[in-house]
Amino acid sequence: MDKGDYVIHIVDDEEAVRKSLAFLLTMSGFTVRQHESALAFLGIAPNIRNGCLVTDLRMPDLDGIELLRRLRQLPNHVPTIVITGHGDVPLAVEAMKAGAVDFIEKPFQDEVLIAAIERAIAALAKVAVQEDATAIRSRAATLSEREREVFAAVVAGLPNKTIAFDLDISPRTVEVHRANVMAKMEAKSLPELVRMALEAGLDSR
Structure with a gap:
C-alpha cells in the first residue's frame, strides 16, 4: 500500500x-x-x-x-x-x-x-x-471456447507453434485467436495478460 x-x-x-x-x-x-x-x-x-x-x-x-x-x-x-x-x-x-x-x-x-x-x-x-478481478472475469466470459484454450496456453508461456500443434490448428490461426484474446481482454501486452489471469484467479492451463 x-x-x-x-x-x-x-x-x-x-x-x-x-x-x-x-x-x-x-x-x-x-x-x-x-x-x-x-x-x-x-x-x-x-x-x-x-x-x-x-x-x-x-x-x-x-x-x-x-x-x-x-x-x-x-x-x-x-x-x-x-x-x-x-x-x-x-x-x-x-x-x-x-x-x-x-x-x-x-x-x-x-x-x-x-x-x-x-x-x-x-x-x-x-x-x-x-472490482478489477470481477471486470477481468467478465471480459474472459466473452471469449469463445477456442479463444479460452489459446488464452490458457499463452499465459502458460507456450509459443504459437506449440499451441498450434497441441490444438491441431495452424500457427496463423493461433495468431488470429491470440489477437482476439488481447483485444477482448483489453490487454496491451503479454505481461498484462498474465497479470489479469493471476488477479482474476483464471487457470493458466
Whole structure:
C-alpha cells in the first residue's frame, strides 16, 4: 500500500483544525486536500478516486450525518472517518450507521488517526482489486471456447507453434485467436495478460 496513491480529504469548518490535521497527515506521508465545508467537498466528491475522507460531525451548512448520506448515493466509494467530541459519541454511532468506517474521539493521539486512515485505504485497495478481478472475469466470459484454450496456453508461456500443434490448428490461426484474446481482454501486452489471469484467479492451463 503506497500512501502517495491516496488523497486524504479533510472537511472541517474551523481553519485551525484543518491546518493542524493537514500538517499531521502530510508529515506522515499522505497527500492531503482541505475543504472548508461539507458542501464544498460534495462538489468534487463524484470525481474522487482512491480518496479517504476525515470529517467533523458538527458543521454549520451541512452536518456530517447528512454528508455521509449524500456520499452513499454516489457511485464511487469514499471511506469516511469522523472526528467527534466526547459528548457526541451517540452521534458518531449514528454516523457509523450512515456509512462511516470509523470514528475517533477528541482528544486523540496522532497514531490513532493515522492507523484509522491506513485501515480505511487498505479496505479501499481491497475493494478495488475485487472490482478489477470481477471486470477481468467478465471480459474472459466473452471469449469463445477456442479463444479460452489459446488464452490458457499463452499465459502458460507456450509459443504459437506449440499451441498450434497441441490444438491441431495452424500457427496463423493461433495468431488470429491470440489477437482476439488481447483485444477482448483489453490487454496491451503479454505481461498484462498474465497479470489479469493471476488477479482474476483464471487457470493458466
